[in-house]
Amino acid sequence: MVLVGTHAYEHPGLHDLPAVRNNVGRLRELVRDSGLWGLAEEHCRVLGQPDRQGMLNAVYDAAAEASDTMVLYYAGHGLVHPQSGELHLALPGSDPDRPHTAVRYEELRSILLSPAGGRPSARRKVVVLDCCWSGLALGGMDAGDLAPAAAVHGAFVLTATAATRQALAVPGETYTAFTGELIDVVGSGVVGGSALLSMAELYERVTQALAAKGRPLPRQSNIDLGWRISLFRNRAYRAGAEGAAGSGASAGVVGGAAGGRGAVAAVGAGRRAGSGGPAGPVVGPESGVADGSGEGPDSGAVDGSGEGRGAGAGAGGWLAPLPELRVVPPGGRGVVRLGRYPVTHAQFRDFLADPGNARWRPGAARAGAYADENYLAGWRGLEFPEGREGHPVVAVSAYAARAYAAWAGRRLGVALRLPTVAEWEVAARAGRGGEWWAADVAAGRVNFRGSHGELVRNGEFPPNPYGIGDLLGNVWDICVDEAGAPVLRGGAFDTPQARLRECPVPGSPAECRRNVGFRCAGEV
Numbered sequence: 001m002v003l004v005g006t007h008a009y010e011h012p013g014l015h016d017l018p019a020v021r022n023n024v025g026r027l028r029e030l031v032r033d034s035g036l037w038g039l040a041e042e043h044c045r046v047l048g049q050p051d052r053q054g055m056l057n058a059v060y061d062a063a064a065e066a067s068d069t070m071v072l073y074y075a076g077h078g079l080v081h082p083q084s085g086e087l088h089l090a091l092p093g094s095d096p097d098r099p100h101t102a103v104r105y106e107e108l109r110s111i112l113l114s115p116a117g118g119r120p121s122a123r124r125k126v127v128v129l130d131c132c133w134s135g136l137a138l139g140g141m142d143a144g145d146l147a148p149a150a151a152v153h154g155a156f157v158l159t160a161t162a163a164t165r166q167a168l169a170v171p172g173e174t175y176t177a178f179t180g181e182l183i184d185v186v187g188s189g190v191v192g193g194s195a196l197l198s199m200a201e202l203y204e205r206v207t208q209a210l211a212a213k214g215r216p217l218p219r220q221s222n223i224d225l226g227w228r229i230s231l232f233r234n235r236a237y238r239a240g241a242e243g244a245a246g247s248g249a250s251a252g253v254v255g256g257a258a259g260g261r262g263a264v265a266a267v268g269a270g271r272r273a274g275s276g277g278p279a280g281p282v283v284g285p286e287s288g289v290a291d292g293s294g295e296g297p298d299s300g301a302v303d304g305s306g307e308g309r310g311a312g313a314g315a316g317g318w319l320a321p322l323p324e325l326r327v328v329p330p331g332g333r334g335v336v337r338l339g340r341y342p343v344t345h346a347q348f349r350d351f352l353a354d355p356g357n358a359r360w361r362p363g364a365a366r367a368g369a370y371a372d373e374n375y376l377a378g379w380r381g382l383e384f385p386e387g388r389e390g391h392p393v394v395a396v397s398a399y400a401a402r403a404y405a406a407w408a409g410r411r412l413g414v415a416l417r418l419p420t421v422a423e424w425e426v427a428a429r430a431g432r433g434g435e436w437w438a439a440d441v442a443a444g445r446v447n448f449r450g451s452h453g454e455l456v457r458n459g460e461f462p463p464n465p466y467g468i469g470d471l472l473g474n475v476w477d478i479c480v481d482e483a484g485a486p487v488l489r490g491g492a493f494d495t496p497q498a499r500l501r502e503c504p505v506p507g508s509p510a511e512c513r514r515n516v517g518f519r520c521a522g523e524v
Contacts, residue, residue: 001039002062003027004047004055006076006092013096019169020075023130023179024048027073030186036232049092052103060111066122070112071231075179078131078167087136089129105129105137112155124229125155126199130179135163138221156199156226161216168215178218181209189236192327193467196230200462203227208465222444227462322408323347323416323520326468328427338419338427339519341458341469342392342477343404345384351404352382360400370399374512390457392475392517398486398509401478401518408520419521421479421503424489428471430464437472437501440464446473449496455515456493472500475517485509488516 005024008016028046031039045058063070077090081099088094088102095101112125129137137159160167160178168177175183185205186197193201203220210217220227325337352361362379365371377395378385384393396404401418409416419427429436440446445462447453447470452460456474463469471477473495476488491500492515506513 001031001043001071002045002047002059002073004050004058004072004074004076004089006049006090008049008092009077009090010093011095014077014090014094017076017169017176019173019176019180020130021048022174023075023176023183024073026175026183026187027179030183030232036186036235051093052091052101055091055103056107056111059108063112063122068122069124069126069229070122071126071128072108072112073128073130075130075176078129078133078136080133080136085136087133089131109137124226126226126229126231127155127157128182129158130160130167130176132161132166133163134159134161134167135165135219138163138219155223156229157221158199158203159219162219165216177210177213177215178206181206184209186232187235189234191236193234193237195234195237197232197234198228198230200227201467204465220443222462225460228459321347322412325414325520325522326466328423328466328468329431336419336423336521336523337414338423338468338521340463340467342475342517342519343401343408344390344458345393346389347408348393348396348404349382349384349389351407354407357403357407360403365397365400370510371397372510372512374514375400377512377514388457390459391455392458392470394455394475394517395512395514396478396516396518397512398478398480398506398518404518405520409522414522416520416522418486418518419477419479421481421487421489423521424471424477424479427466427468428464428490430466430468432465440472441497441500445469446491446500447493448473448491448500449494452493454493475515476504476513478516478518492516 003024005020007018007020024046028044031037031044032041045062047055047058050058059072062072074089077094079088079090079094079096079099079102080086081088081104087105088099089105089108090096090102093101108127112122112127127137137157160176170177173180182202185202190197190201190205199220199222203218207217323343324340326340328336328338351357358364359368360371362376362381365375366373374395375397376384376393398418405416405418432439437446441448441451443462444451445464447456447461451473458469461470461474464471470490472490474493475490476492476495477490479487479489481487486506486509488504488506491502494515506516
C-alpha cells in the first residue's frame, strides 16, 4: 500500500489542505489496526509532501513487490492538462500552468499495470483518489460507468468526485469531505453488514453519507469483480451471526495468495495464511468470503436472523450451500427476507438429488404436468452443463421453483416461498426514488442486452444498495401476484434496456424459459 498526501503548496494558486495530512495519518492507523486489517508496517508506505520522482519510485517499488494486491491512495489538489484534458496529481512544488511539475495519473496507471520491466502485476488493484476532477481517472465517464480504456484493470478505482466536479475540504473539519466519510465507515463499521467490507459496500455507504450532507458524490469503476475486494473487517459485524456458520463454511484467511509478497496483509477473521508473508484480500467467485463466517455470494446465511446456515460442499453430501437471504426493510407488508442471488445450478442439483424430489428430475418432470419440454434444457439427469454450478438455474417452471423453496426452507428451518411482485419491487428500489433502474444501469449493476449480454454466474455484477444482486438483468425472477399467479420481473441477459421494467406473465405455471430463474423469500 502507498498512501500519498500533499497538504502544503508553494504556488500561490494552490491553497494548502491541512486536512490531507490528517487523512493520511488516520488511514495509516486504520490499516495498521489488527482489528480492521493488521497491515505490517513494512507493507505500508506513507509519502507526505513527495517530489515527483519520489512518488513514482515509491509506487513502482510497491507495485513490483506486490504479488496479490496493490493499493494506492492519493489526496491533494487535482489538475487538468489544458490541452489533453488528462488528470494530474499535484505535488508541493507543482505549478498549475506547468503540468510537467505534477504527476500524470496515466503514469501511475501504467506502473500499476506493468511494473518491473513488464513482469506481471498484482492480480488485484485498488486506487483511491481524493482530489478535484478525480473522476477523470475513470476515463471521463460519469455516473460510475466502467472505463476499461482508462481505469486500472482487474481493479476497483474509487474517486472523490466526477470528472467535472471539485472535491471538498471544509475549513475547520479534521478530514476532507470524501476521505472523512471513508474513515468513518471503516472505523465504525456497518451495522447489519457482512463480516468484511467490500469496496462496493464502502462506495455505497460513503455515497449515502455524502448525499445526506449535500456534498459532492464519489464515482467508481470496477473491472473483473474488483468490487468484491475486501480490505477491512467490519467492526460492527455481529459476532453472534458469525458463530452460526455451518459445517460447510470456510475457516481461514481472506485472500488468494497465502505467503506471497505484496502490499496487503490478510484480513481473515480466523487464522492467517502461511507462516511468513501476508495474503491478499478476497475477490472473485472462486473464493467467496473465506473469513471463518462462511458468508459469501452463495452462502447459506440467513441474514439478520441468527438462523443456522446450510451445509456446504462435503457436508452431508450436498454440493452447494443453501440460499443466503437478506432482510428487506418494510415496504407495506412487513419485513421479509429475499434471496441475495437467484438459486444456482448447483443448489438446484442438490434439490434434485434428494430422493424425495425425484419427480422434479428432468425426465420425470418433462413427462408430467408441472413442467414443459424445455424444463432444465441442457441437463443430463442430475448433471448440469459444465461450468454452470455458480450460474442461476434457468428453464425451471413456477411449480418447480415453489417446490425448491419449500424444500430449502425445511432444511434452513425457515418457511420459504417465491417473492411477491410487491416484495421484489421494494427490494429492487432499495429505498431510492425516481428512476432507480436507470441508476443501476449507469452504475454497472445490470447484465442486459446492452452490457454483457450473456448469462453469468452470481456475483459478477455488483449488488444494489440493499446488498441484493441481479434483481435487474441476468435472469428474470419468478414472482407471484396477489392471486398467487406467476409474474416475471427484472429482465435478463438478453433483455433490451427499455424492457427491464416490464412484467410479462408466463403462459402457464408449467412454462420454462432459458432466461428465467428464481430466488427465495420468506417473512422475518
